[in-house]
Amino acid sequence: MDEPFKEREHWARVAAEWIAWARSPRHDAFWAYREALLAYLGKGCGKALEVGCGEGRISRELKGLGYRVTALDAVAELVEAARQAESAHAYAVADARDLPFEDGGFDLVVAYNVLMGVEDVPGTLKEIRRVMRPDGQLFISIVHPFRDRGNFVTSQPDAPFVLKDTYFGRQRFEGVEERDGLRMHFAGWSQPLEAYAAALEKAGLAITSLREPIPDHGEGEEHLKQWTRIPMFLWLKARPLGSAEA
Numbered sequence: 001m002d003e004p005f006k007e008r009e010h011w012a013r014v015a016a017e018w019i020a021w022a023r024s025p026r027h028d029a030f031w032a033y034r035e036a037l038l039a040y041l042g043k044g045c046g047k048a049l050e051v052g053c054g055e056g057r058i059s060r061e062l063k064g065l066g067y068r069v070t071a072l073d074a075v076a077e078l079v080e081a082a083r084q085a086e087s088a089h090a091y092a093v094a095d096a097r098d099l100p101f102e103d104g105g106f107d108l109v110v111a112y113n114v115l116m117g118v119e120d121v122p123g124t125l126k127e128i129r130r131v132m133r134p135d136g137q138l139f140i141s142i143v144h145p146f147r148d149r150g151n152f153v154t155s156q157p158d159a160p161f162v163l164k165d166t167y168f169g170r171q172r173f174e175g176v177e178e179r180d181g182l183r184m185h186f187a188g189w190s191q192p193l194e195a196y197a198a199a200l201e202k203a204g205l206a207i208t209s210l211r212e213p214i215p216d217h218g219e220g221e222e223h224l225k226q227w228t229r230i231p232m233f234l235w236l237k238a239r240p241l242g243s244a245e246a
């Protein structure tokens, strides 16, 4: 059996790398999906919780959309960076499996590119469900499970996409991306879509909407063209449905 992935230790180690990576303008794919994200989330009000806020860029967007935002991360250095950038209205350092909030307080919970790095997805979703209002909404972004299991064979826009092994099963991933003088060490789990759907079901959350967004790519961003053929991310919205399984 694989060793459990210690996500907090990993992110504490790479926190400085992540702050530089996420804050460098148009450096990573986030920027090419930003407009689609804002349109999909839409303006809102009420209390939002971002679980796994990192240095705070999604919390800042939620604030801009009108929410009263709490930004939470397991790593104190990242929460401090989010605080310094005035990303939210409130902050918390905590693990997503043990949220320091009362039941049913949030209208919206967002987990943006977090769950792939979490050891216990079912436990995390159950805890998220606990802090959601009965009519609240969860928004999840993950790296698309299909994208995770293959690669384009070259950087050409029309390059074939090759599935390396199997789409099914749970596999550890670990890798370093380097671009424009920045490097970022990513690690976590790759799991098929069914694993996420089963974890949502177990937590008593029903998927109400799903998107496979297409990136905007500007000049000098030819590398993003391939991702107009295969989805890089998967976005889901879910709502509480009855109660979680014991």
Ligand SMILES: C[S@@+](CC[C@H](N)C(=O)[O-])C[C@H]1O[C@@H](n2cnc3c(N)ncnc32)[C@H](O)[C@@H]1O
Pocket (backbone or CB within 6 Å): 007, 008, 011, 012, 022, 051, 052, 053, 054, 055, 056, 057, 058, 072, 073, 074, 075, 078, 094, 095, 096, 097, 111, 112, 113, 114, 117, 118
């Ligand atoms: C890829 S970053 C995404 C940050 C931010 N959501 C964004 O999109 O810019 C993943 C974040 O999730 C946090 N994280 C991972 N596992 C966590 C857990 N169990 N509880 C709380 N935060 C966690 C990491 O510390 C890291 O800041």
